[in-house]
Amino acid sequence: MTRPRRVGRKSTTREPIIQEPEPFEPEATRRDADLIESSRANRGWWDRNADDYQIEHGTFLGDDRFVWCPEGLDEVEAELLGPPEDLKGKDVLEIGAGAAQCSRWLAGQGARPVALDLSHRQLQHALRIGGPVPLVEADASALPFADGSFDLACSAYGALPFVADPVLVLREVHRVLRPGGRFVFSVTHPVRWAFPDEPGPEGLSVSASYFDRTPYVEQDEEGRAVYVEHHRTLGDRVRDVVAGGFRLVDVVEPEWPAWNTQEWGGWSPLRGNLIPGTAIFVCERD
């Protein structure tokens, strides 16, 4: 669900006769990026790229389906938030909701979802699609809700892959959930960080240390981050969940289903049949 991690510029063999100024291509690197820099970079990136993202992935996501990951795992079959009949009347917070497809599905089950996202443009796509879902523009690291406002929270690749301090987000989610509440979130499977983010065979050979937590950063000519993703190992994610105050109930690693022939960035049937691409953490608040 995140963008392909690029390593350098694409080369072209034929040069145009009249040289147009090249569109700016950010430099991809690994370096530190703190909370503020990550948030600012990602807000800008999602605002600039929301249109392309929705054009490219909108059909796969559907307007009112709840798809957890590029593998295509659907909440209808997964029931990670509980049986659909139990969703009726529940207050649900979706974090990093994008165009709020998941929230729209939740509303269809009789839940009362709120869709939160950092990106204004992503939320404009939520408005374009329409539906009875309240939208909130905010950073997941500082949720603008009172304590104990929700029964459930969910996030399909929203916020957690992008924030410098995931424990801060988990503590915030814990705070706004009522006792007995559940938070389910999906992220890139940590093992993918050891491989090039390419859908083909080149994405099957280890090229980096799994243990290197240095963020992936794309930066402009002045060295300002324009896109950031943060890597946590599987053990880090478990410790983050516990430090956030949750009990970890399950870690789901969706297998690539035979029906899904579609590539999504570095996610592909080839790689999906060999190595996990997504990890979904099911957490409960006592």
Ligand SMILES: C[S@@+](CC[C@H](N)C(=O)[O-])C[C@H]1O[C@@H](n2cnc3c(N)ncnc32)[C@H](O)[C@@H]1O
């Ligand atoms: C890969 S998209 C996932 C959106 C949606 N779940 C989907 O499947 O299309 C990631 C979303 O997380 C949002 N996001 C990134 N960082 C965030 C943050 N710190 N707080 C809230 N949302 C954030 C982005 O704006 C983007 O809409």
